[in-house]
Amino acid sequence: MNQQDLDPDSTTDVGDVTNTEEELIRECEEMWKDMEECQNKLSLTGTETLTDVNAKLSLLIMQVKCLTAELSQWQKKKPEIIPLTEDVLLTLGKEEFQKLRHDLEMVLSTMESKNEKLKEDLEREQRWLDEQQQIMESLNVLHNELKNKVETFSESRVFKELKTKLLNVKEYKEKLLSTLGEFLEGHFPLPDGSVKKKKKNIQESTIQLITLHEMLEILINRLFDVPHDPYVKISDSFWPPYVELLLRNGIALRHPEDPTRIRLEAFHQ
Amino acid sequence: MSVLRPLDKLPRLNTATILLVGTEDALLQQLADSMLKEDCASELKVHLAKSLPLPSSVNRPRIDLIVFVVNLHSKYSLQNTEESLHHVDASFFLGKVCFLATGAGRESHCSIHRHTMVKLAHTYQSPLLYCDLEVEGFRATMAQRLVRMLQMCAGHVPGVSALNLLSLLRSSEGPSLEDM
Numbered sequence: 001m002n003q004q005d006l007d008p009d010s011t012t013d014v015g016d017v018t019n020t021e022e023e024l025i026r027e028c029e030e031m032w033k034d035m036e037e038c039q040n041k042l043s044l045t046g047t048e049t050l051t052d053v054n055a056k057l058s059l060l061i062m063q064v065k066c067l068t069a070e071l072s073q074w075q076k077k078k079p080e081i082i083p084l085t086e087d088v089l090l091t092l093g094k095e096e097f098q099k100l101r102h103d104l105e106m107v108l109s110t111m112e113s114k115n116e117k118l119k120e121d122l123e124r125e126q127r128w129l130d131e132q133q134q135i136m137e138s139l140n141v142l143h144n145e146l147k148n149k150v151e152t153f154s155e156s157r158v159f160k161e162l163k164t165k166l167l168n169v170k171e172y173k174e175k176l177l178s179t180l181g182e183f184l185e186g187h188f189p190l191p192d193g194s195v196k197k198k199k200k201n202i203q204e205s206t207i208q209l210i211t212l213h214e215m216l217e218i219l220i221n222r223l224f225d226v227p228h229d230p231y232v233k234i235s236d237s238f239w240p241p242y243v244e245l246l247l248r249n250g251i252a253l254r255h256p257e258d259p260t261r262i263r264l265e266a267f268h269q
Numbered sequence: 270m271s272v273l274r275p276l277d278k279l280p281r282l283n284t285a286t287i288l289l290v291g292t293e294d295a296l297l298q299q300l301a302d303s304m305l306k307e308d309c310a311s312e313l314k315v316h317l318a319k320s321l322p323l324p325s326s327v328n329r330p331r332i333d334l335i336v337f338v339v340n341l342h343s344k345y346s347l348q349n350t351e352e353s354l355h356h357v358d359a360s361f362f363l364g365k366v367c368f369l370a371t372g373a374g375r376e377s378h379c380s381i382h383r384h385t386m387v388k389l390a391h392t393y394q395s396p397l398l399y400c401d402l403e404v405e406g407f408r409a410t411m412a413q414r415l416v417r418m419l420q421m422c423a424g425h426v427p428g429v430s431a432l433n434l435l436s437l438l439r440s441s442e443g444p445s446l447e448d449m
Contacts, residue, residue: 035279036279039276039278039279042276042277043277047272047274047358047359048358048359048360049272049355049356049357049358049359050354050355050357050359050362050393051355052392055362055392055393055394056391056392056393056394058359059359059362059363059393059394060394062359062360062362062363063363063394063432063435066363066432067432067436070430070432070433
């Protein structure tokens with residue numbers, strides 16, 4: 001037999017409660033009396049022990065009897081419920097609501113924690129986005145700067161620059177040459193008629209002597225025109241003392257095999 | 270009373286009592302502790318005994334479930350159980366008796382063959398459970414099962430009686446023909 005110990009722990013009106021309580025207690029007492037009666041009947045039956053030999057068979061027979069009895073009992077039985085008075089319903093309702101509240105609270109706390117997590121995620125993503133944007137901005141700035149630099153390059157400007165350079169250099173060259181010419185003219189003039197010559201002894205030809213400037217010009221030109229053979233034959237138009245001067249000061253060099261040929265020292269190499 | 274009877278007294282309110290019979294004191298004690306730790310709506314009482322018959326001087330509540338614990342390592346344990354079985358009333362075997370075999374894990378130490386236990390359980394039409402009571406985890410699981418069985422045998426589970434449980438636990442494997 002199944003026991004149903006129901007003592008409602010309700011805190012509703014005392015009057016109603018006592019009524020239901022009393023009723024329930026009354027029902028329990030009745031059930032207990034029934035049980036006592038059954039117990040008395042049972043104590044009248046004798047005991048029976050089993051031996052190994054007859055155990056199985058007698059047990060099976062007993063099982064058949066008991067199962068049949070239980071079956072008939074189940075078939076007879078009608079479902080009973082506790083009397084659904086007002087306060088019983090109230091108590092049951094309260095319990096249901098308590099459960100519901102508990103479940104909802106759990107749901108609430110779960111949702112809240114989820115929200116928190118989502119907020120954190122959002123913040124993190126936002127920060128990442130900001131960082132990425134900053135990177136992009138700085139890259140853009142760099143890009144623009146580089147673009148500007150590239151645009152300002154144009155061929156004509158370079159060409160003009162080169163031209164100016166060339167002009168400057170040419171000017172300088174002209175200046176140098178004129179200064180050189182003046183210097184040479186001033187300090188190394190050609191011998192004039194004041195030098196007495198004996199026409200008979202020195203068979204001087206009436207070949208015109210060239211200036212030192214012109215000599216140097218010839219040597220320079222030869223050096224740059226024919227770099228692999230910069231030697232110039234000493235002609236009679238060269239005034240020998242000047243040739244000596246050049247040779248002695250290392251400005252000109254003799255050909256190693258031919259004493260009649262000289263070259264300019266390669267100062268630029 | 271030398272013979273244990275199932276419905277000899279009125280039950281105590283909301284109480285379920287189990288009797289563990291076996292020679293291994295330590296194991297029984299541990300099993301009892303595990304059972305008492307379980308969450309249960311009814312109040313549990315665990316009695317331990319080395320063998321039946323129980324001394325009649327003690328005032329005990331009515332027993333709802335008897336578990337015979339047999340240690341497969343010792344023949345003495347089996348002998349003890351067989352002798353105790355003679356002091357149990359026949360109506361107990363309608364679902365309120367259960368056999369528990371322990372020590373099956375260490376095959377080399379087993380002196381009782383598995384078939385012996387199966388035959389015994391089959392003769393007395395009672396369920397046979399296997400559990401290594403020395404292992405904490407298995408013991409806890411077994412304690413849970415026993416508590417649930419006890420609740421049903423004490424009638425605390427509406428709609429299920431001990432006999433119903435027995436029918437459900439009936440194993441289709443009986444001892445093979447050569448053993449019979």
